[in-house]
Amino acid sequence: xxxxxxxxxxxxxxxxxxxxxxxxxxxxxxxxxxxxxxxxxxxxxxxxxxxxxxxxxxxxxxxxxxxxxxxxxxxxxxxxxxxxxxxxxxxxxxxxxxxxxxxxxxxxxxxxxxxxxxxxxxxxxxxxxxxxxxxxxxxxxxxxxxxxxxxxxxxxxxxxxxxxxxxxxxxxxxxxxxxxxxxxxxxxxxxxxxxxxxxxxxxxxxxxxxxxxxxxxxxxxxxxxxxxxxxxxxxxxxxxxxxxxxxxxxxxxxxxxxxxxxxxxxxxxxxxxxxxxxxxxxxxxxxxxxxxxxxxxxxxxxxxx
Amino acid sequence: xxxxxxxxxxxxxxxxxxxxxxxxxxxxxxxxxxxxxxxxxxxxxxxxxxxxxxxxxxxxxxxxxxxxxxxxxxxxxxxxxxxxxxxxxxxxxxxxxxxxxxxxxxxxxxxxxxxxxxxxxxxxxxxxxxxxxxxxxxxxxxxxxxxxxxxxxxxxxxxxxxxxxxxxxxxxxxxxxxxxxxxxxxxxxxxxxxxxxxxxxxxxxxxxxxxxxxxxxxxxxxxxxxxxxxxxxxxxxxxxxxxxxxxxxxxxxxxxxxxxxxxxxxxxxxxxxxxxxxxxxxxxxxxxxxxxxxxxxxxxxxxxxxxxxxxxxxxxxxxxxxxxxxxxxxxxxxxxxxxxxxxxxxxxxxxxxxxxxxxxxxxxxxxxxxxxxxxxxxxxxxxxxxxxxxx
Numbered sequence: 001x002x003x004x005x006x007x008x009x010x011x012x013x014x015x016x017x018x019x020x021x022x023x024x025x026x027x028x029x030x031x032x033x034x035x036x037x038x039x040x041x042x043x044x045x046x047x048x049x050x051x052x053x054x055x056x057x058x059x060x061x062x063x064x065x066x067x068x069x070x071x072x073x074x075x076x077x078x079x080x081x082x083x084x085x086x087x088x089x090x091x092x093x094x095x096x097x098x099x100x101x102x103x104x105x106x107x108x109x110x111x112x113x114x115x116x117x118x119x120x121x122x123x124x125x126x127x128x129x130x131x132x133x134x135x136x137x138x139x140x141x142x143x144x145x146x147x148x149x150x151x152x153x154x155x156x157x158x159x160x161x162x163x164x165x166x167x168x169x170x171x172x173x174x175x176x177x178x179x180x181x182x183x184x185x186x187x188x189x190x191x192x193x194x195x196x197x198x199x200x201x202x203x204x205x206x207x208x209x210x211x212x213x214x215x216x217x218x219x220x221x222x223x224x225x226x227x228x229x230x231x232x233x234x235x236x237x238x239x240x241x242x243x244x245x246x247x248x249x250x251x252x253x254x255x256x257x258x259x260x261x262x263x264x265x266x267x268x269x270x271x272x273x274x275x276x277x278x279x280x281x282x283x284x285x286x287x288x289x290x291x292x293x294x295x296x297x298x299x300x301x302x303x304x305x
Numbered sequence: 306x307x308x309x310x311x312x313x314x315x316x317x318x319x320x321x322x323x324x325x326x327x328x329x330x331x332x333x334x335x336x337x338x339x340x341x342x343x344x345x346x347x348x349x350x351x352x353x354x355x356x357x358x359x360x361x362x363x364x365x366x367x368x369x370x371x372x373x374x375x376x377x378x379x380x381x382x383x384x385x386x387x388x389x390x391x392x393x394x395x396x397x398x399x400x401x402x403x404x405x406x407x408x409x410x411x412x413x414x415x416x417x418x419x420x421x422x423x424x425x426x427x428x429x430x431x432x433x434x435x436x437x438x439x440x441x442x443x444x445x446x447x448x449x450x451x452x453x454x455x456x457x458x459x460x461x462x463x464x465x466x467x468x469x470x471x472x473x474x475x476x477x478x479x480x481x482x483x484x485x486x487x488x489x490x491x492x493x494x495x496x497x498x499x500x501x502x503x504x505x506x507x508x509x510x511x512x513x514x515x516x517x518x519x520x521x522x523x524x525x526x527x528x529x530x531x532x533x534x535x536x537x538x539x540x541x542x543x544x545x546x547x548x549x550x551x552x553x554x555x556x557x558x559x560x561x562x563x564x565x566x567x568x569x570x571x572x573x574x575x576x577x578x579x580x581x582x583x584x585x586x587x588x589x590x591x592x593x594x595x596x597x598x599x600x601x602x603x604x605x606x607x608x609x610x611x612x613x614x615x616x617x618x619x620x621x622x623x624x625x626x627x628x629x630x631x632x633x634x635x636x637x638x639x640x641x642x643x644x645x646x647x648x649x650x651x652x653x654x655x656x657x658x659x660x661x662x663x664x665x666x667x668x669x670x671x672x673x674x675x676x677x678x679x680x681x682x683x684x685x686x687x688x689x690x691x692x693x694x695x696x
Contacts, residue, residue, distance in 0.1 A: 005541075268541075273538070
């Protein structure tokens, strides 16, 4: 491989993993923006999404649609819907009663939900990896010097499409407008007749559905799922959300892409390689935050009286 | 007043001790009973002795851990059915090390607190490492069934005995296997765990000593969500062979991504990936992948009875490490018999003096560092969805 080919290949790798980070990061960012909660359970919702997708896919496995994209898309939609509802339920049971409590208390309930979710899946799967069989072939083809597979291209396009739809939803729809208003001032929104609880529930639905989508896509791409799969991507997506400016959705997407590209290129740099890849990318991010503490798209907030 | 109170307390304690010694000690069996006992060996036990089993029953390595636990339970059941050890019935207690150093420390402390006479187990070297000192301090003999990083040797205060060949024996097997497959350049990939880094370093040293080149070294640590960057790097180095030195979960992902990126060279995985799970996860991509493995019972002629009793007792296949665990359990019991007591020091001395003890996995005897005195590795290849012996 020439240097140029390696560069192109790593660029594509970085974009793909970065868009996964971005999809998960959006959930962190949305929830933080609207109720100022670091939703620890979000990573486990991602994991749950992958498992629901796997179960859904196994129902299609024996039929004609099981071994192609149609089955995967159906499983993805089923998983997004069910996990979205799970997100709303979690919000209703664990977070809504705590909205008036001190910020730290709700952080603890988030931690509890996270442990509940991943321990449940651990017990159900006996802590084992599960194969995620899609029946897709992985014949590769070349675009110029770039080696691609159908799966990779479809997943990247799907991730970008989902982010685009979300962006339209938040900027164009009435609900999106309400979300943005609530993140600015919850009490005033309530006084203006906005049903805050309903909007919070919708936020959780959308954020969880996107995480579920990322989970199913990760299953399709990597071929295995595991109860702990959410932990590290959760950490990285959270980092991406902070880097992008937490609470700002395009920021979460950009942060995800930046982190993905950093990791991917760090692997190729001599003397850093995959051994120091994480150290390299996090040192870079710390330096970045020192000079721009509010993240890529964040603005310094003035204290409102 | 205070002094009087103390004396009173002391008197109470002494009285209690004396009472417990005379009052509770089992009455010495009259010699006449011995003949009767000899006629019905399994009928009466003198008492119970607690054996500790330390393996991961949760976490990513739970598959192997549970296989090993089952093997130990099977051995104990057979031993008890044959009259126990020195007339005592063996009962077991499990410590779950979760393949994690901090969980392992807690598990070892729990076993020691329960006053086990010895411990068998040890799967992940990283988790086994911090427990060696604990067992040493407590004077508990520990037969390590699977863990085999050479880093364990320096940390062993002398109470642990490794019946699996150490990493350097495996590295030698990997080097000779690559040579036989016509490979001249390799890339090494580990996951940052003690065991896999050790194996990678040993293999690198042995490979370069044999006059070949290592083209790249990579790490897929648990924080790596995506492997494609590493795969691209390996592809750009373009080695004849790739050696993955860690476990089956990420190993399966690495194999799938290498093959999907069009890599056609030789892939060998280390013994951490020798579970059937690797092939189940990687599916068709696993075909033709090699594995430097510990003596897997499926390929041992001596182990056919073991396999059928294992399957009769548990609804699963024994897996790669069950044979070693079975041997570890029998070895510890054999040492107790030879020592003539359950006393830690005596059992330790008897273990060290083990001379060609043989059950399933071949003769066991120890070097002065308490490691196995020979190499026991074999080369497997994945064919038609199953591991088979390559030689």
